[in-house]
Amino acid sequence: MxxxxxxxxxxxxxxxxxxxxxxxxxxxxxxxxxxxxxxxxxxxxxxxxxxxxxxxxxxxxxxxxxxxxxxxxxxxxxxxxxxxxxxxxxxxxxxxxxxxxxxxxxxxxxxxxxxxxxxxxxxxxxxxxxxxxxxxxxxxxxxxxxxxxxxSPKKKCKVEKKESPDITHLVEVVEGESLPQLCNKVWNNPLYYVQVANYNGLNKFRNLKGGQELIFPPIIKS
CATH class of the missing domain: 2.40.30.200 (Elongation Factor Tu (Ef-tu); domain 3)
Structure with a gap:
């Protein structure tokens, strides 16, 4: 090479x-x-x-x-x-x-x-x-x-979500990571994965692809 x-x-x-x-x-x-x-x-x-x-x-x-x-x-x-x-x-x-x-x-x-x-x-x-x-x-x-x-402003808007007082995160998936693991990394709570999956339109959230970008929106806490 x-x-x-x-x-x-x-x-x-x-x-x-x-x-x-x-x-x-x-x-x-x-x-x-x-x-x-x-x-x-x-x-x-x-x-x-x-x-x-x-x-x-x-x-x-x-x-x-x-x-x-x-x-x-x-x-x-x-x-x-x-x-x-x-x-x-x-x-x-x-x-x-x-x-x-x-x-x-x-x-x-x-x-x-x-x-x-x-x-x-x-x-x-x-x-x-x-x-x-x-x-x-x-x-x-x-x-x-x-x-x-x-x-770019388009990508920045996705990350900032200015209409919300909470912080929105743009996360790049590392091969092998699951959505509960990522939620635990971002919010110290793996239980928000359902909201993240719904927001990103994920049906099979257990099989994430490395390099995939996901938006972690402001979370509605129960």
């Missing part, structure tokens, strides 16, 4: 169903490290009779992804990719350039193998040139990229 290179693709839409023309940008040298930041946001509440505030879950924050890639135009890595200006422009056109068709830069999907798949928008694009020809033309550059997760 050959080396798989990270690919960076542009999309016109935040649902990531309408790719821009052309191939994704294939990095020349895969990153040594990737930083994927996740956070949870809490509201701090302090009961009248308590001396310290407690954290009440508000929502899961937006993820951030950042990494460095090296563009090497010496001809050693890729014999036909030796034009630094072309490499930078190709990457910029995908992640940075303002697109008049959608009146904003593109939405971006970063894919590396089957384990790393990140959908978001560009935050920063910093280039450091490190090797030059005698005439000053750059031969090698380090490009530092950072992205912010993007969730």
């Amino acid at each position: 050959g080396l798989e290179h990270m690919k960076i693709a542009g999309y016109y839409d935040g649902d990531f169903t309408n790719p821009i023309p052309g191939d994704p940008y294939k990095v020349m040298i895969n990153p040594n490290t990737i930083k994927w930041n996740r956070k949870i946001i809490y509201n701090k509440q302090r009961p009248i009779d308590a001396s310290k505030a407690s954290q009440k879950y508000k929502n899961s924050g937006i993820d951030d992804l950042s990494f460095d890639i090296v563009i090497d135009c010496t001809g050693v890595v890729f014999s036909k990719r030796v034009d630094m200006a072309t490499e930078i422009k190709t990457l910029e056109d995908i992640v940075y350039k303002y697109d008049g068709k959608i009146h904003r830069p593109n939405f971006v999907k970063v894919q590396w193998g089957s384990n790393i798949s990140f959908k978001g928008v560009l935050k920063t694009f910093n280039t450091t040139y490190t090797l030059f020809k005698p005439d000053g033309s750059p031969l090698r550059a380090k490009v530092s990229l950072s992205f912010e997760e993007y969730v």
Whole structure:
């Protein structure tokens, strides 16, 4: 099995169903490290009779992804990719350039193998040139990229369910998990699985598929 290179693709839409023309940008040298930041946001509440505030879950924050890639135009890595200006422009056109068709830069999907798949928008694009020809033309550059997760308004509405004062969760099923197990994980109570099954139109809730997304709605407590 050959080396798989990270690919960076542009999309016109935040649902990531309408790719821009052309191939994704294939990095020349895969990153040594990737930083994927996740956070949870809490509201701090302090009961009248308590001396310290407690954290009440508000929502899961937006993820951030950042990494460095090296563009090497010496001809050693890729014999036909030796034009630094072309490499930078190709990457910029995908992640940075303002697109008049959608009146904003593109939405971006970063894919590396089957384990790393990140959908978001560009935050920063910093280039450091490190090797030059005698005439000053750059031969090698380090490009530092950072992205912010993007969730489409349609999907966000499913998760937030703003008409309800309770929190709605969007849960991705791991192969082998049952609905009672998931209810216990979300609410510390496995008995709400009937309401979740009805809400998602599940007839056979014992045989969930890995990767399946389920909405866990506000629960009506008996």
